Amino acid sequence: MTEATAGSLSPETVMRQMRKNGVTDIVWLPDSETNWLYLLMKSEPGLRLVGVTREGHACSIAAGLYAGGKRPMMLIQNTGMMESGDSIRGWLMGLNVPIVLMVGYRGYTRHGVNTDTAATYTERFLMAFGIPFYLVENDGDADRISIAFQEADRTKKPVVVLVGDEFHGFNR
Amino acid sequence: MMHIPDLLKVFAEHRGDSIVISGRGGRHWVQISETALDVPLGDPAMGGHSGFGLGLALAQPGRRVVLFDSEGDILMSMGQLATIAEQAPANFYHFILDNEVYATTGGQPVPNAKNVDYAMIARGAGYPRAHNYAELDDFARGLPAILAAPGPVFVACKVWPDIENTPIGQRVRWRKRGADKVVQDLRGALGA
Numbered sequence: 001m002t003e004a005t006a007g008s009l010s011p012e013t014v015m016r017q018m019r020k021n022g023v024t025d026i027v028w029l030p031d032s033e034t035n036w037l038y039l040l041m042k043s044e045p046g047l048r049l050v051g052v053t054r055e056g057h058a059c060s061i062a063a064g065l066y067a068g069g070k071r072p073m074m075l076i077q078n079t080g081m082m083e084s085g086d087s088i089r090g091w092l093m094g095l096n097v098p099i100v101l102m103v104g105y106r107g108y109t110r111h112g113v114n115t116d117t118a119a120t121y122t123e124r125f126l127m128a129f130g131i132p133f134y135l136v137e138n139d140g141d142a143d144r145i146s147i148a149f150q151e152a153d154r155t156k157k158p159v160v161v162l163v164g165d166e167f168h169g170f171n172r
Numbered sequence: 173m174m175h176i177p178d179l180l181k182v183f184a185e186h187r188g189d190s191i192v193i194s195g196r197g198g199r200h201w202v203q204i205s206e207t208a209l210d211v212p213l214g215d216p217a218m219g220g221h222s223g224f225g226l227g228l229a230l231a232q233p234g235r236r237v238v239l240f241d242s243e244g245d246i247l248m249s250m251g252q253l254a255t256i257a258e259q260a261p262a263n264f265y266h267f268i269l270d271n272e273v274y275a276t277t278g279g280q281p282v283p284n285a286k287n288v289d290y291a292m293i294a295r296g297a298g299y300p301r302a303h304n305y306a307e308l309d310d311f312a313r314g315l316p317a318i319l320a321a322p323g324p325v326f327v328a329c330k331v332w333p334d335i336e337n338t339p340i341g342q343r344v345r346w347r348k349r350g351a352d353k354v355v356q357d358l359r360g361a362l363g364a
């Protein structure tokens with residue numbers, strides 16, 4: 001194991017968290033970091049993947065799945081999350097949908113010097129909407145994903161997990 | 173062109189135990205039926221009704237899910253059609269009420285209102301069946317066969333607009349339940 005991968009968030013870890021929390025459906029739009037996770041999700045029995053063409057669409061699909069008794073999770077990038085503002089407001093917050101959004105934190109750097117405005121506005125966006133969020137950078141942080149599910153269930157609102165794995169994402 | 177209440181009354185005769193997302197026909201559908209399987213959400217965020225219908229259909233494959241969407245919503249989220257066609261829920265019946273205008277903002281025309289063929293777009297996105305109706309008699313004749321066959325199916329209906337020009341604060345509120353209560357009631361009825 002290289003130094004880089006030792007401190008990473010592995011796709012297997014994310015998959016375990018999905019299983020642990022009873023996720024039935026992943027509503028998602030791929031970003032540049034999710035290839036390996038995609039292959040794992042695709043081979044997971046009982047997990048349905050619903051691909052969308054714009055991130056905001058994922059909100060209403062997830063709301064419908066929840067209304068019908070499923071346990072969806074959204075997997076999108078921060079750029080798409082910001083584009084989805086009105087759908088998050090109306091379809092998730094407005095309908096009291098308890099859901100975890102796993103959001104790729106494009107542009108995140110640990111030292112805090114951003115050169116990508118996608119990162120600059122991500123946490124500001126979440127704070128403006130009053131959406132709680134947890135940062136996950138490596139496998140050691142993975143239990144925060146379960147904490148996010150618990151908070152979503154308790155509050156009946158969306159909770160975000162920011163994936164701040166700046167080095168390699170879920171590609172290998 | 174059809175009047176929405178007339179179209180919905182025809183549909184109601186064939187509704188059975190379908191879940192009905194009344195969408196843009198909501199104000200009229202609540203006068204016809206208001207059970208836990210009726211889902212009048214108002215307008216949580218424009219363009220999303222088709223996604224909600226898809227999610228519900230996937231979650232409840234044993235029940236017919238009927239949505240009354242609009243052309244304005246479709247134009248706002250055209251990519252949803254590809255997602256629906258890929259998932260291909262056999263229990264999803266996707267109607268649109270095409271009044272050619274943004275009725276709730278005063279009746280301004282939607283882009284290229286008279287020339288867009290939404291059924292053709294749905295077919296192009298991968299819906300196996302799509303229909304166009306402009307007359308009530310034709311709709312009434314075609315509906316039983318549409319509902320008897322598997323979905324997903326797309327049915328574009330030309331309707332007269334219910335144009336609203338009064339300020340939003342002065343409009344009569346037609347919803348009897350809040351959208352969150354509607355979802356709560358539905359989950360209860362489905363045992364979710």
